[in-house]
Amino acid sequence: MTLEYYSNLMLPAIEQELRKAVAWVQNYDSGDLHEMLIYHMGWSDDGHAQESKGKRIRPLMVTLCTTAAGGDWHTALPAAASVELVHNFSLIHDDIEDNSPLRRGRLTVWKKWNIPLAINAGDAMFTLAHLTTLQLAESTSPGIALQAAQLLHETCLHLTSGQHLDISYEDQDEIALEAYWPMVQGKTAALVAACTELGALAAGSDLNARQAYHDFGHSLGLAFQALDDLLGIWGDSALTGKSTDSDLIARKKSLPILYGLSLQGNFASRWRKGPVGQDELPEVAATLENEGARAYTQNIADRYTKQALEALEATRPESQAGQALQELANQLLKRHA
Secondary structure (H helix, E strand, O other): OOOHHHHHHHHHHHHHOHHHHHHHHHHOOOOOOHHHHHHHHHOOOOOOOOHHHHOOHHHHHHHHHHOOOOOOHHHHHHHHHHHHHHHHHHHHHHHHHOOOOOOOOOOHHHHOOOHHHHHHHHHHHHHHHHHHHHOOHHHHHHHHHHHHHHHHHHHHHHHHHHHHHHHHHHOOOOOHHHHHHHHHHHHHEEEEEHHHHHHHOOOOOOOHHHHHHHHHHHHHHHHHHHHHHHHHHHOOOOOOOOOOOOHHHHHOOOHHHHHHHOOOHHHHHOOOOOOOOHHHHHHHHHHHHHOOHHHHHHHHHHHHHHHHHHHHHHHOOOHHHHHHHHHHHHHOOOOOO
């Protein structure tokens, strides 16, 4: 129940900080830009707001890590808001790049307005994230704010680099298994690592402690992505909440698929014949599992989970907040397959 306690304590303050950051755009005569941003953030009264907000896991990780590192979580609120704004900037642009008309059951920003306005809204969200980071100068110190700004800028570069690889891989029928890791380190692990390190930075932790928190987030992000890839083929959508469209049909460059291709076996032979149909899914998924791809992916997820928890233990976290972080990690990583 420790995580529930901290969530109930911190999430309302995080939401307030996010609203304050997004309201900044109202200082300018910007038409309906503010309306677009609050729609994407899940604050508009359209009947789907609560479902469309997301779980705010990333900013919660920031404030939990600040507490675990011995700091006052209130001082980290600008950093918490900034990472959530970066995440949402990436979602607005991802929906355009993926041609996705829906997100969490309602129209995406580009579908509701148009692509040029949605690109601009994502740019605004990106800018608000960095302006918000600088507010750490008031809650912590100018030095911490400058370090946080640099960390967030570097993270965004890593994030967009990972997205570039992901888009580039779409036009390739096959890529090497090793090519998977630079992509997911950018797309998934970089921002999670930034959350945990920013939390430690806001607490005034030294470089060694910051590195340990960074390692915790980085390994957690990789474990999460590996498990997500496993669920993308063998997950029960009724339990996981994931789409019923299999990664096999979408021909995604996920970890089990790339592992299966590297074996040059029956799965690889079938893959090279062209798209997998809905009626073939059970057979193709079974072939991939029989060749060891599911076990391989689960082992990777387990290995990075172990590394994440070891890195967290190395920080010697404040006991209650450390327990909450472990609970959060378990919630993310022990979804039903």
